Amino acid sequence: MSDAILSVEDLTIRFGAVTAVDGVSLAVAPSERVALLGHNGAGKSTLFKTVLGFLTPTGGRIDVAGSTPGSDAARRAVSYLPEQVVFPKALTGAEVLTYFARLKGVSPEAALPLLDTVGIAAAAHRAVGTYSKGMRQRLGLAQALIGSPRLLLLDEPTSGLDPVSRREFYEVLEASARAGTAVLLSSHSLSEIENRIDRIAIMARGALRAEGSLAELSRRAGLPIRIRVEAAAGRADAVHARLGGERVNGRSVVLTCRADEKVGALGRLADLGADVVDVDIALPDLDDVYRHYSAATDEGAAR
């Protein structure tokens, strides 16, 4: 993956006897959104700080836009938003943005429209001290977007946000990924990132346990798909007799099957014709998949 903006190879970071990151390899390409999932202490923040050049690897190597982490070129390519950042309360949003634009060598005029992008333009000239948590986090995102970075590092960026703010947050990320930015974000809030992320990497105790799209991870995990079939009035027994599965509350039958059995099961459903009124398919969600991998023993973990 020579075109990757971020490439991490066999990275190991130890603090004394503690191994915080253990042989992690990961690559993020332009326009790709990758989520790093893990419990607190799984090594996500340590990995980020190493990508930023704040920590020196014990082993392995990191390459940011073709440069060493922390070098001038790497710093210009990367933007960072930590989980908890408290901007000076006495400054206005516009002043905070101007400050970071100047630190990044971007003209403030080019940066200020970002307040509109993240939806806080109306509060641009109010003191940050009057902002809600969601607005402060939006300001943090606007700060990270200054100068269209090639790699966005977001450390649990949406923790504590309300669902609307969170959705808008991901919409902004999506737009900037379309424009070519590589996004690496960490989270332990799992269901929120479904459908908004191209690839997921799951870390536990410093090691990478699994990596792939949600669909790939689900397939590999082999978690069952639940198909809920609603039968026509009085036909539930007939449906149950033909399909098997489990009878639920009078009119419904619930089938569970593996991913590769799904099409076959749907085919049998189609044969039932008017006996079936409605079908609802529930794929295993990210929480199920995440639990599967983060709890898995080493032998069960995917590479």
Next chain:
Amino acid sequence: MNGLDRMAAVAATEFRLALRNRWVLLSTLVFTLFALALAFLGSGPSGALKADALTLTAASLSTLTVYLVPLMALLVSYDSIAGEIERGTLALVLATPVKRGELVLAKFCGHLAVLTLAIAVGYGIAGLVIAVVHGANPAGLVAWGRLVATAVLLGAVFVALGMLLSSLPRQTGTAAAMAIGAWLVLVVLYDLALLGAVIVDQGGVFTKTIFPALVLANPGDAFRLYNLALIESNAPIAGLDGLAHTLPFPVSSALVVLALWLFAGLAGAWALTRRIRP
């Protein structure tokens, strides 16, 4: 040029924050009020002495400045690094292309600008009031100007020391405690310890050779000796200040001492911030 613009942004933001936090106003008020209080509480005997009121007040104010300026300088700077670590902004700032040395130097400039403004305006107002009420002669104006300029230099030393202390802990509370401790040791206890040693020594070798050097090595004392030594007056001088007219070094060595402290403080702050993992 990018580096300069980054530094200008940091310094301007520090200055703006100090304005918004009323720090500029508060410190200016403190300097004005203390200078005026000294001038008019100490103005009683001035008619009986040959020296003018401005010179006399400059002499007594140089003693007060040793306590006041370091305190204000430490208060303005103790939070500058530790506070940013605690609030999480240091990681953000250091993720941008700004160098740590640039950050330290720019923050220093911002804090020093605040302090310079407060000292210049505060002592300026007080000097003006004294000149209007008691009149002024050229010698008095020179003494006053020297006092203001060296007070800024003394402030610079302690802003640098405050930043050095701020680079040690990760909590701003610890940094505050260390700043107060540094003030107590350098400004109060140091002199007390030297005076105690002189009393015990009874005019022996220590008093004649080591003592003057130790006094001069302290930034606050160096500042005070420099000002007192250059004031031609028969104002009463007591304690350590008696050295002002019997110092076995050239007067300018006091300025060298202050410059060395300043350089050491900045270099130490820079070296310590390089070790920080935000």
